[in-house]
Amino acid sequence: MHVAIAGNIGSGKTTFAKKLGKQFNWDVQLESVEDNPYLKDFYEDMKRWSFHLQVYFLNSRFNQVAKIRESEFKGTIQDRTIYEDCYIFAANLYKSGYIAERDYHNYLELFKSMIKHVKAPDLLIYLKADIPKLVANIQKRGRAYEELIRIEYLKNLNEHYEEWIGSYDLGKLLVIDVNDLDFVANVEDYAFMLEKVNYQVNGLFQ
Numbered sequence: 001m002h003v004a005i006a007g008n009i010g011s012g013k014t015t016f017a018k019k020l021g022k023q024f025n026w027d028v029q030l031e032s033v034e035d036n037p038y039l040k041d042f043y044e045d046m047k048r049w050s051f052h053l054q055v056y057f058l059n060s061r062f063n064q065v066a067k068i069r070e071s072e073f074k075g076t077i078q079d080r081t082i083y084e085d086c087y088i089f090a091a092n093l094y095k096s097g098y099i100a101e102r103d104y105h106n107y108l109e110l111f112k113s114m115i116k117h118v119k120a121p122d123l124l125i126y127l128k129a130d131i132p133k134l135v136a137n138i139q140k141r142g143r144a145y146e147e148l149i150r151i152e153y154l155k156n157l158n159e160h161y162e163e164w165i166g167s168y169d170l171g172k173l174l175v176i177d178v179n180d181l182d183f184v185a186n187v188e189d190y191a192f193m194l195e196k197v198n199y200q201v202n203g204l205f206q
């Protein structure tokens, strides 16, 4: 069982993934931020570091998917998918002029080669959040380099998310609007979300 959580920066994927991992006693595969050699530089100079960062994320996510496939756990929760790297982040950076034409073409060819070996998750959970919610969460966690994130950047990413989710057909999809939910502070909100996930997960076992 492979469940992946998708969503914009600050939508709460990491926290939700950890909570679900505990709940179901599944392995949790997080996106490692501390040992990312480009992330801080990227937020300071997107044009200079976009391509490098995308290649780094693509490779690390590809390795993560391989690990999930070989996993002995009965279930795995993955924090963000390889599709988001390409269809959301790389696409947005290209359209915004941060990745040059030939570099983007090069990246897409690499993605095409890799994606042939990737199996889609059994269930994709999209945490849908509007800009105020994202900004509040990003501020709450207070990572210094993320203070450089502009509203425009988040807006563009959300537009890409809407488009991608709207046509997603690689497996089961659960969209949860988290704008009015606080699944950390409010147990009822968490229970509400869990019930939705349970319903889908039980369906997967049938």
Ligand SMILES: Nc1ncnc2c1ncn2[C@@H]1O[C@H](COP(=O)(O)OP(=O)(O)OP(=O)(O)O)[C@@H](O)[C@H]1O
Pocket (backbone or CB within 6 Å): 007, 008, 009, 010, 011, 012, 013, 014, 015, 031, 032, 033, 039, 053, 054, 057, 084, 085, 086, 089, 090, 137, 146
């Ligand atoms: N392909 C990518 N291109 C650019 N930035 C990326 C890419 N993938 C992840 N990031 C950035 O790396 C960092 C990862 O942080 P983290 O794992 O905490 O997730 P997050 O996106 O902030 O989500 P959440 O708050 O929902 O857990 C964020 O700043 C995120 O935007």
